[in-house]
Amino acid sequence: MAHSTSSPLPVSEPVFFILLSLAAGRKHGYAILKDIETLSREAVLLSTSTLYGALSRLEDQGYIRRVPAGQPVAPGLPRKVYELTPQGLDLLHGEAERLQRLSLVAQRYLPKPSA
Secondary structure: OOOOOOOOOOOOHHHHHHHHHHHOOOEEHHHHHHHHHHHOOOOOOOOHHHHHHHHHHHHHOOOEEEEOOOOOOOOOOOOOEEEEOHHHHHHHHHHHHHHHHHHHHHHHHOOOOOO
């Protein structure tokens, strides 16, 4: 099935990992950054400006939301904590299914590696 031009799929690799990180629960930006490094086996390394730009866009699009952070971790500004919305979870599931379909096609048609 082809996606319309207004479809949010496919998502970029950083966005996929941000959503995947938040699927495990609420996190602040630095925790998301470190989680992405772990989940991607250090294949995706984001700068803080790239991360916060993506978080801002995802929040504007309704895929994530900021939640109260609770106690400040240190003096000064409280950390921004994010969680996945139901729309964000739907987007993540849709992208995971899309990637799985692509992988199955590739496995079926790619020649086997020679020994």
